[in-house]
Amino acid sequence: MSDIVIKTKALRKSFGAKNKTVTAVEGVDLQVAAGEIFGFLGPNGAGKTTTLRMLTTLLSIDGGQAEVAGYDVRKKPAEVRKHVGYVSQLGGADDEATGLEDLLLQGQLYGMSRDAARTRASQLIVALQLREFADRKIGTYSGGQKRRLNVASGIMHKPTVLFLDEPTTGLDPQNRANLWEQVRKLRDEGTTIFLTTHYLEEADALSDRLAIMDNGKIVAEGTPHELKAQISGDAVTIKPKPNKLPLESISKYVASQPFVRKSRIEDGAIRLYVDDGAKALPMIFALLDDKKISLDTVAVSQPSLDDVFLMQTGRSLRDTSNGGIH
């Protein structure tokens, strides 16, 4: 087995609110290997950021153990800081400084000489395509430009592990794809990356391995492929034309058939889980025809990570009240 760079055992954190405490992280066990992109997927409020903040020494740990880059986070926070990079959701760039100044400050705070920081900054300015605006005030940057600078800042000191908290929130698709590329390149150069996201597509496309978190606990862990393979078969999504029958009763009616394992309603459509999509389709059509229900759209697909989340928690990640999933 390759080197483990992040290891937690029964990691716990609760926050005190007047007469009750809220447990944000409840016994998280994790192992992240060197050189992988580890995704942390879950709805907002699942405890992802809290876990990440404990691992980066920003939050005290209430219970359990955590080891990052070979150092105990509770006993050697100063050592951990030297070996991790962190890009928070807010980014934390200094709007009044230029991009170059911000990188130089970051490097020097990690103990680099001014010359060494300058050399490293010019490398990163090229690698992350910052050249055009590196001498402009950060306050004038676009969202995508700022995000790339944040990442550059997080890797100035060549950390063993880079923590990214919701790195693509608020980015347009083009900038998101660009950032994914950068993250993969970093991984290929040997940096371990730990990122949180509430985007299913991002967790699926970017992570080598991922953990799904809900209510402070990890509910599933594995490669995206392994996780989706837990749900054998296919998903068939049907969207009936407006009809006097409510969706719920159509869903129930179809689900009562032996070849349908489960059904649920999602975004005005019915999602059915079947062993073999190709075989199930004609049977579904026949059933609906009997009831004189015609369809707007039909789609057969492999199960998604959302289906995994649903299986583990009984809820859809798309439906979770405060999750911004679109």
Next chain:
Amino acid sequence: MKTLNDVRLLFLRPFMQYLRNPMFIFVNLATPIMYLVLFMPLLKNLSGPGLRSSDIVQIFLPGIIALLFASAGLFSVFPTIFDLNKGLIERLRVTPASRFALLIGPILMWNAWTLISSAVIVAISVAFGFHVHLFGLLLFALLLVMLLTIFAAWATAMAILMKGDIQSISGVVTGLNLPILLLAGVMLPLTLAPSWMRTLAHFDPLYYAVEAGRDLAAGQVSTHGVALAFAVLVPLTCFVLWWATRVYREAVS
């Protein structure tokens, strides 16, 4: 050594930024000049028999300067709140930078700017009859730096503990500004105050600086007021810095 270098870096960051901001420099110099222009004429007419206007400048100028330092300390919390809410402080807290340096860097920057504008005031006041006792003024500067540091470190720690909530913090800071100013006898001497107010004044760090400042500006170095100011402000500075550094270290923000 690492700590000293961190202090230097975190002092220079905001200092250089303000240095290239013409509006900031203008306000930083114009405000003290405004105090003088709008205040000195009032003092002139205060002078009565046996009290020349130059005596009054000697008495009031230390108060005005001490007030500048106290306000700079308290209001230095606002840029800190913005830094907190932009995630800048969190980003710095993940680096190995010394926690003490994170706290003291910006505070030293405010001290530097306020010393610069105070030097301008003193220079102008000479024209109004202010007599410069250099050694006294240097000791006074030392007290003022401690004063600003106490207020700034306290306000910074409060900002972190209140998680950058600008409404609560600005309420506390602006709410405290006026009583701190009035209790110190900056505008009107406390000899006019009832005894309960004079007792209360002893809980106001600014009070000690103003009292000592009047002695020091007059060139009287070894007075009770000067000794008391050092006896109170030195330990208080140490305590507040220790406490605020601890808050930086353990913050849950």
